Amino acid sequence: MVSENDRRELRPGCLLSQQDLLKELETSERIFRAGSWSGEKLLGAGYSVRLGDDLLVIPDRPGDSRYTAIRGDNVVPEFTLAPGDTALISTIEKFSFDFDITATIGDKFGLAARGLLVLHGSAVHPGYGRERDEESGIWTPKRDERLYFIVANVGPDSITMRKGDTIAYLQFFDVERVQEKPVVNLGFDHLSRLFRADHHAEDGGLSYFRNVKDLRSEVESERRRIDERISETERKVENNHTEMERRITDTQTAVDRLSNTSNMIVVFGVFLIAATLLGVVLVMLGELIDELSAGMAVWKLAVIGGLGVLYALATVTGVWLVARAANKAVLGRTSGDGAGGRSGAGQ
Numbered sequence: 001m002v003s004e005n006d007r008r009e010l011r012p013g014c015l016l017s018q019q020d021l022l023k024e025l026e027t028s029e030r031i032f033r034a035g036s037w038s039g040e041k042l043l044g045a046g047y048s049v050r051l052g053d054d055l056l057v058i059p060d061r062p063g064d065s066r067y068t069a070i071r072g073d074n075v076v077p078e079f080t081l082a083p084g085d086t087a088l089i090s091t092i093e094k095f096s097f098d099f100d101i102t103a104t105i106g107d108k109f110g111l112a113a114r115g116l117l118v119l120h121g122s123a124v125h126p127g128y129g130r131e132r133d134e135e136s137g138i139w140t141p142k143r144d145e146r147l148y149f150i151v152a153n154v155g156p157d158s159i160t161m162r163k164g165d166t167i168a169y170l171q172f173f174d175v176e177r178v179q180e181k182p183v184v185n186l187g188f189d190h191l192s193r194l195f196r197a198d199h200h201a202e203d204g205g206l207s208y209f210r211n212v213k214d215l216r217s218e219v220e221s222e223r224r225r226i227d228e229r230i231s232e233t234e235r236k237v238e239n240n241h242t243e244m245e246r247r248i249t250d251t252q253t254a255v256d257r258l259s260n261t262s263n264m265i266v267v268f269g270v271f272l273i274a275a276t277l278l279g280v281v282l283v284m285l286g287e288l289i290d291e292l293s294a295g296m297a298v299w300k301l302a303v304i305g306g307l308g309v310l311y312a313l314a315t316v317t318g319v320w321l322v323a324r325a326a327n328k329a330v331l332g333r334t335s336g337d338g339a340g341g342r343s344g345a346g347q
């Protein structure tokens with residue numbers, strides 16, 4: 001440690017340069033506790049604070065709604081936040097600000113680029129990390145005062161955070177010495193309660209992000225339900241379509257059958273008319289022949305016999321034609337019934 005005389009000159013209102021900062025860190029505990037800082041984290045006119053492995057409140061597993069407070073010997077050098085997860089994190093650096101120095105807290109864009117939102121206050125106040133010794137009345141560095149931040153994974157992918165990751169950027173200013181009084185933060189216990197880690201409850205974490213996450217899973221399951229309903233409706237429409245086609249085919253078959261039957265009736269009617277006309281013609285012819293030549297009994301009989309045979313042949317041919325038409329109609333109906341029966345059984 002340096003004596004008061006060897007101290008660098010204070011310039012109230014001025015930003016500490018990297019050299020000022022390094023000198024302070026190497027020669028005093030006016031900013032951090034000795035051994036808790038790293039020269040590699042000096043950047044420009046500032047310092048990037050690092051993620052610690054204790055004093056954390058993190059989900060039991062990525063995506064879990066139960067949160068556990070990590071403190072003491074129970075360290076966690078690495079944890080993963082699923083989208084929508086939140087956590088309370090603390091720095092490796094232990095603070096012991098003197099009453100004439102302050103710092104502003106800034107974000108790291110690298111974290112934002114990974115989808116990590118860091119919720120933080122704006123300043124580290126003069127005296128942060130100091131306490132008054134009751135006996136001597138001297139303000140001395142606290143044993144273990146950290147900066148706490150709340151983080152939320154607002155990106156689409158899981159984010160793994162490891163001990164030593166930079167989590168915020170501080171810039172330091174000299175200020176006129178302020179009145180010496182304790183600077184308190186909300187405290188790890190209070191923040192643990194905010195995350196419901198004290199009860200290890202099912203609804204841990206920051207409710208806004210949890211609600212967004214729950215809402216998303218509800219929307220997804222509702223979308224799945226709607227998709228299922230749409231597929232079911234599509235199946236029903238398909239079935240109805242098939243049933244409608246079957247009914248149309250049945251109706252078509254019935255119409256065909258009716259038309260066959262009516263054709264058969266027409267053919268039969270034509271046959272009856274033809275047979276009747278033929279009979280009448282035959283009788284008239286017989287009578288004519290009988291009147292014209294009474295003495296020609298043999299050939300007359302032969303002609304009448306021939307006409308009779310002709311009449312019989314015509315009658316048989318007519319019966320055969322009607323039978324064929326009837327047979328077609330019956331066959332058509334049978335095959336139509338068979339098709340209807342099959343599609344009916346397929347449902």
Ligand SMILES: O=c1ccn([C@H]2C[C@H](O)[C@@H](COP(=O)(O)OP(=O)(O)OP(=O)(O)O)O2)c(=O)[nH]1
Nearest residue numbers: 120121122123124125128147148149184185186
């Ligand atoms: O993100 C932050 C910001 C600040 N601090 C520490 C350093 C700071 O000196 C102290 C108080 O900060 P702030 O005044 O922002 O917190 P507060 O709880 O609003 O304080 P108060 O209600 O006492 O004014 O907490 C953190 O741990 N994290």
